[in-house]
Amino acid sequence: MSEIKSIGILTSGGDAPGMNAAIRAVTRTAIFNGLKVYGIYRGYQGLIEDHIEEFKTQNVSNIISRGGTILKTARSMEFKTPEGRALAYENMKKHEIDALVVIGGDGSMTGASYLAKEFDVPIVGLPGTIDNDLAGTDVTIGYDTAMNTIMDCVDKIRDTATSHARLFFIEVMGRDAGFLALNGAIATGCEDVIIPEEKTQYEQLKELVANGFRKSKSSAMVIVTESKDPNGGAMGLAKKMKEEFPDYDVRCSILGHLQRGGSPTAADRILASRTGYAAIEALLQGQRNVMIGVHNDHIVNVPFAKAIKDDKPIDQELLNVLRVLSI
Numbered sequence: 001m002s003e004i005k006s007i008g009i010l011t012s013g014g015d016a017p018g019m020n021a022a023i024r025a026v027t028r029t030a031i032f033n034g035l036k037v038y039g040i041y042r043g044y045q046g047l048i049e050d051h052i053e054e055f056k057t058q059n060v061s062n063i064i065s066r067g068g069t070i071l072k073t074a075r076s077m078e079f080k081t082p083e084g085r086a087l088a089y090e091n092m093k094k095h096e097i098d099a100l101v102v103i104g105g106d107g108s109m110t111g112a113s114y115l116a117k118e119f120d121v122p123i124v125g126l127p128g129t130i131d132n133d134l135a136g137t138d139v140t141i142g143y144d145t146a147m148n149t150i151m152d153c154v155d156k157i158r159d160t161a162t163s164h165a166r167l168f169f170i171e172v173m174g175r176d177a178g179f180l181a182l183n184g185a186i187a188t189g190c191e192d193v194i195i196p197e198e199k200t201q202y203e204q205l206k207e208l209v210a211n212g213f214r215k216s217k218s219s220a221m222v223i224v225t226e227s228k229d230p231n232g233g234a235m236g237l238a239k240k241m242k243e244e245f246p247d248y249d250v251r252c253s254i255l256g257h258l259q260r261g262g263s264p265t266a267a268d269r270i271l272a273s274r275t276g277y278a279a280i281e282a283l284l285q286g287q288r289n290v291m292i293g294v295h296n297d298h299i300v301n302v303p304f305a306k307a308i309k310d311d312k313p314i315d316q317e318l319l320n321v322l323r324v325l326s327i
């Protein structure tokens with residue numbers, strides 16, 4: 001095994017609050033251990049296009065509290081091709097970058113595992129996505145901040161929903177995962193949730209509405225995960241419900257990209273700092289092709305294959321918590 005003298009760091013895919021705290025942690029832990037650090041801009045695309053700059057400790061000053069990513073990000077189509085990955089590897093060699101730290105979601109970890117396999121590059125990943133959909137880690141960087149943003153927005157929607165006695169459908173992000181929706185609904189006392197992991201929810205929802213939001217309520221709020229919801233997301237559901245229950249005043253609100261912004265919460269800053277530090281420790285100890293996660297408050301090394309392929313199940317009990325507490 002060759003000794004690692006320099007590392008490259010990049011952020012890829014959708015940005016997430018806490019990515020900057022992770023960049024800071026990785027950079028400073030690497031420099032502390034005598035490694036050279038290269039910041040790679042715009043994710044894998046920047047690696048292909050040689051958008052690379054040496055980072056000193058000052059490059060990451062005053063960024064722990066900032067949302068987004070100072071390294072910028074991209075979803076690189078070119079990197080999905082063997083030719084693109086070969087160009088990326090050429091630039092690693094050109095700058096004598098021995099190893100990579102990749103911060104991102106499942107697409108980013110997939111890209112990392114290809115590069116690692118094809119060119120025998122040591123790579124360690126950090127789970128950076130608001131979706132919380134990477135297996136092997138209890139949480140991902142950005143999830144807690146997005147959850148708090150959702151809570152803030154839904155609390156505000158409740159004020160107007162209550163005042164007008166309305167039925168509200170609120171769409172949140174999460175792609176194919178219902179973590180943001182389900183826990184967001186619990187945190188805001190919503191009446192119901194529609195998530196990709198559960199199939200029979202529409203009938204249940206109709207029953208809930210037919211029973212006058214379970215007996216005593218004049219307004220109700222339902223959080224819906226975006227993407228493949230067969231009912232057409234929050235907008236589609238609102239329309240369907242209006243057709244079925246013309247007496248109800250139905251509205252819909254799509255939270256969109258505001259969920260990805262903002263200053264990271266304490267939980268995300270600490271998670272990013274711990275996992276960023278652990279990423280360099282792992283590389284120095286000869287670990288490769290793993291994503292650093294946290295399980296039961298302990299740092300864990302999750303093989304890329306597991307982090308990407310395994311489904312991360314939602315806790316069914318949480319659905320009961322939501323439904324019992326919203327009677």
Ligand code: F6P
Binds near residue numbers: 105129130131260
């Ligand atoms: O993966 C993070 C995420 O915000 C998903 O929740 C969402 O489906 C997607 O990215 C949106 O991506 P884009 O910003 O490219 O529209």
